[in-house]
Amino acid sequence: MLLWRGNIDMTSTTSAAKRIDDNNKNDRTNRAGIRGWLNPIIYGWERVSYWFQRLTGIFLLVYFIGHVYETSSLVSGPDAWAAMLELTQTIGGHLFLILVIGASTFHTINGIRLIFTQSGQGLGKPGRPDYPYDPTSVNNKQRSGLWIAFILAAVAMLYGANVLFSGE
Amino acid sequence: MTSSNFKNNSNKRTRWFTNITLLRESQITKIHYITGISALFVVAIHILMRLIMPFNMSLEFENVILNYKNIFYALLLESILVLIAIHGFNGLRVILLEIRQTLIWERAVNILVIVAMIGIIAYGTRTIIIANGFSVG
Numbered sequence: 001m002l003l004w005r006g007n008i009d010m011t012s013t014t015s016a017a018k019r020i021d022d023n024n025k026n027d028r029t030n031r032a033g034i035r036g037w038l039n040p041i042i043y044g045w046e047r048v049s050y051w052f053q054r055l056t057g058i059f060l061l062v063y064f065i066g067h068v069y070e071t072s073s074l075v076s077g078p079d080a081w082a083a084m085l086e087l088t089q090t091i092g093g094h095l096f097l098i099l100v101i102g103a104s105t106f107h108t109i110n111g112i113r114l115i116f117t118q119s120g121q122g123l124g125k126p127g128r129p130d131y132p133y134d135p136t137s138v139n140n141k142q143r144s145g146l147w148i149a150f151i152l153a154a155v156a157m158l159y160g161a162n163v164l165f166s167g168e
Numbered sequence: 169m170t171s172s173n174f175k176n177n178s179n180k181r182t183r184w185f186t187n188i189t190l191l192r193e194s195q196i197t198k199i200h201y202i203t204g205i206s207a208l209f210v211v212a213i214h215i216l217m218r219l220i221m222p223f224n225m226s227l228e229f230e231n232v233i234l235n236y237k238n239i240f241y242a243l244l245l246e247s248i249l250v251l252i253a254i255h256g257f258n259g260l261r262v263i264l265l266e267i268r269q270t271l272i273w274e275r276a277v278n279i280l281v282i283v284a285m286i287g288i289i290a291y292g293t294r295t296i297i298i299a300n301g302f303s304v305g
Binding site: 057064075104164 | 208260
């Protein structure tokens, strides 16, 4: 479908078609496209949650594969196990594990929120769309769930840092 | 949505490799949720096993092998392996299918995640079986 804005001179078919084409080109330049879809700022915290859920999911999948590979060194004996374990006994290794703790906590809590949301819980009652058209589904229940996920992830990271850096 | 559209959508199933239909997307989503919630409990036990003694001590070779030689713990590790592999690779599948929606891409992604899932489960199971039969000291 062709879309254009403004007045079009219909006396000349060629010039009208050209102006439609120019307007379409202009429209395309105004479209954010995939960059707009990726932008976490303009769509609010719900988009941040969307991205965090996916990023933490991919990060945890990579960690899971690495963890399975890491523990497979057990079958090669104590020396191989100790050599593999040394990788995580550094400051960098500890920081990586703290990130894993934070990511898994956020992914879990936000995942539970999403299960409730997708089963229709906490979405509010549907109503007539009135100005300023705030969707009832994006409400305080949803936002507080998101904040709980962030706060618990931070608490879990602090606890993990305490255990890893104190060695207890 | 018309009733015919609804009927068409309700009959729409994931076509994994060819025209054979195995599971509906709604069924896969339920499996995703069930594996996610189940993994939460088994991973919690797995982490608690690292915290019942000083963290560094719990990772010593002998302690870890003793964990693996406990048949219940070995079964717990196997369940973690299977649950997280299914949940993780299905999550990856969902993300990849959000990016692009062509039949070839869908089939390729489905094959990729199933092969990767089977591969990681087989590799992890091998470790559990060998470590379970390991002799210590």
